[in-house]
Amino acid sequence: MHFKTKRKAVHPEYNKERTRDKAVERIDAPTIMVYPMSMHIGAPAKPVVEVGDKVNVGTLIGEAQGFISGNVLSSVSGEVISIEDRVGLNGLTTSIIIKNDGEYVEEPPFPEAGESVAPELIPELIKRAGIVGMGGATFPTNVKMAPPADKKIDTLILNGAECEPYSTADFRTMFEYADEIIEGIRVIDSVFNVDKVYIGIEDNSLEAGEALKKAAAGYDKVEVKVLPAQYPQGSEKQLIENCTGRQVPPGSLPADVGCIVSNVGTFQAIYRAVRLGKPMVERVTTINGTPLAEPKNLLVRIGTPIDDVIDICGGFVEAPKKVIHGGPMMGKTIDDGAIPITKGTTHVTFLTAKEAHEDERVDCIRCSECINVCPVSLQPILISNAYERGDIEKAEQLGAMDCIECGNCSFICPSKIPLLENIRKAKTAIKQKAV
Ligand code: SF4
Numbered sequence: 402m403h404f405k406t407k408r409k410a411v412h413p414e415y416n417k418e419r420t421r422d423k424a425v426e427r428i429d430a431p432t433i434m435v436y437p438m439s440m441h442i443g444a445p446a447k448p449v450v451e452v453g454d455k456v457n458v459g460t461l462i463g464e465a466q467g468f469i470s471g472n473v474l475s476s477v478s479g480e481v482i483s484i485e486d487r488v489g490l491n492g493l494t495t496s497i498i499i500k501n502d503g504e505y506v507e508e509p510p511f512p513e514a515g516e517s518v519a520p521e522l523i524p525e526l527i528k529r530a531g532i533v534g535m536g537g538a539t540f541p542t543n544v545k546m547a548p549p550a551d552k553k554i555d556t557l558i559l560n561g562a563e564c565e566p567y568s569t570a571d572f573r574t575m576f577e578y579a580d581e582i583i584e585g586i587r588v589i590d591s592v593f594n595v596d597k598v599y600i601g602i603e604d605n606s607l608e609a610g611e612a613l614k615k616a617a618a619g620y621d622k623v624e625v626k627v628l629p630a631q632y633p634q635g636s637e638k639q640l641i642e643n644c645t646g647r648q649v650p651p652g653s654l655p656a657d658v659g660c661i662v663s664n665v666g667t668f669q670a671i672y673r674a675v676r677l678g679k680p681m682v683e684r685v686t687t688i689n690g691t692p693l694a695e696p697k698n699l700l701v702r703i704g705t706p707i708d709d710v711i712d713i714c715g716g717f718v719e720a721p722k723k724v725i726h727g728g729p730m731m732g733k734t735i736d737d738g739a740i741p742i743t744k745g746t747t748h749v750t751f752l753t754a755k756e757a758h759e760d761e762r763v764d765c766i767r768c769s770e771c772i773n774v775c776p777v778s779l780q781p782i783l784i785s786n787a788y789e790r791g792d793i794e795k796a797e798q799l800g801a802m803d804c805i806e807c808g809n810c811s812f813i814c815p816s817k818i819p820l821l822e823n824i825r826k827a828k829t830a831i832k833q834k835a836v
């Protein structure tokens with residue numbers, strides 16, 4: 402007997418073997434650094450420096466605008482040499498170009514930072530440091546950590562389920578900086594006094610789980626939750642259900658079910674901002690893929706052009722056919738190496754022509770696999786069809802806004818229909834319609 406069941410997950414090849422066991426390497430920044438004013442979700446920051454200004458590491462160069470936005474701070478010391486529109490991840494973006502003087506002179510730490518910071522000041526310090534979600538979503542962390550007063554937060558969930566192929570940045574961060582992550586939890590726990598903290602990891606990251614358990618010894622509310630390695634494991638709603646059993650209804654937010662979910666690296670950045678007074682000016686990122694001679698996990702100053710990390714990884718042994726900011730499931734294809742590493746750059750993936758699978762699209766064969774693997778029970782092909790015939794209202798009715806952009810549907814589709822790409826465009830059109 403055979404029943405067709407909904408799988409809601411796929412098992413792409415993980416491709417993490419070449420970087421998983423490589424320690425994070427700190428690298429020098431190049432001479433020319435690029436800071437897009439939009440490296441977060443929400444309104445772009447506004448430049449607050451002018452050409453010719455001298456800056457230090459931690460100088461505010463772009464100021465958050467409105468409620469959902471993020472500050473941008475310089476990651477080097479040097480001089481502002483240009484403010485111009487540059488191609489970024491989301492098209493043309495105002496970018497500040499800084500000539501690095503190689504001195505790395507730092508701004509003084511935030512004076513309010515330290516071991517006992519008043520809970521009400523913590524979101525302000527997070528904002529000042531320019532922290533946004535480091536798992537790739539780039540939602541401003543100060544907003545996440547200050548939910549409406551009527552939402553009682555009783556559970557913190559740290560997302561260490563790094564399910565995108567090729568990425569090992571979170572694994573290395575958990576393994577190498579476990580103490581700092583646990584201190585970051587203590588900071589946020591001082592705001593909410595939660596009942597429980599879960600750190601969700603996949604069952605292929607057990608060494609990281611052990612490091613975290615050791616760092617959290619005696620802090621009994623912290624539990625490392627080992628989840629099966631599958632894709633997508635790291636989506637917010639899924640993680641909440643897997644850790645707490647609570648379901649976040651469509652259109653609702655984690656805070657509606659008493660949870661805050663954030664990436665493990667974000668908690669490290671919170672620790673550094675609140676306890677040490679340091680801005681978010683660097684991150685761990687994985688540079689990976691078959692075309693590279695020596696893929697690595699790097700601690701990179703934000704604003705470093707991707708071109709500048711290729712040589713550090715030994716250059717190419719084979720010309721890449723496709724370069725993805727992020728991974729093959731949710732990432733965005735880029736074709737300009739001048740695009741920099743930004744706050745949301747978990748990894749950069751280089752693919753050979755064979756791996757890129759850029760086969761010709763053919764007609765839908767109605768296999769229903771895209772529906773079968775959608776973790777939020779959408780009908781991706783119907784949304785995609787609605788978008789392609791310009792029926793944005795229908796796309797909305799079909800729940801396009803609930804799509805978590807996991808990429809399962811595009812990955813599984815035998816007809817190579819760009820389902821995720823169409824759904825992303827439909828979401829943008831729906832948002833524009835609402836303005
Ligand atoms: S429709 Fe969205 S949530 Fe569903 S599989 Fe496709 S990308 Fe993932």
Ligand code: SF4
Pocket residue numbers: 764765766767768769770771772782813814815816817818
């Ligand atoms: S997976 Fe592709 S071919 Fe199959 S139903 Fe969905 S869109 Fe059609």
